[in-house]
Amino acid sequence: MGRGTFLGDFEHLVLLAVLRCGDEAYGLPIRDEIIERTGRTVSTGAVYTTLERLERKGLLSSRVTPGGEAREHRPRRVYTLTGSAFDALAVTRAAIASMSRGLRLPGVG
Secondary structure, three states, X not given: OOHHHOOOHHHHHHHHHHHHHHHHOOHHHHHHHHHHHHXXXXXXXXXXXXXXXXXXXXXXEEEEXXXXXXXXXXXXXXXXXXXXXXXXXXXXHHHHHHHHOOOOOOOOO
């Protein structure tokens, strides 16, 4: 496996949040999804920086869409996972499962 197929922790969370957000996968909903599901403090800047990096890596594609009245018709960039992103998610999930298999963590049922 090539080094680039593994995802960092935050990259993994961002890709999963994009997947969960579907057609509403742009900066703030992605950040809110991560915060809601992980309880982690996440800055908007960290999300946008990671989105740009994942797009450069070919794991995301984006398109600009018109904003609605709530956004005063300002456009927004919406993200979609590429086939490579699904591959990277699968590789990362398998690596985490393999490393975790057989371990007993204190305090974890």
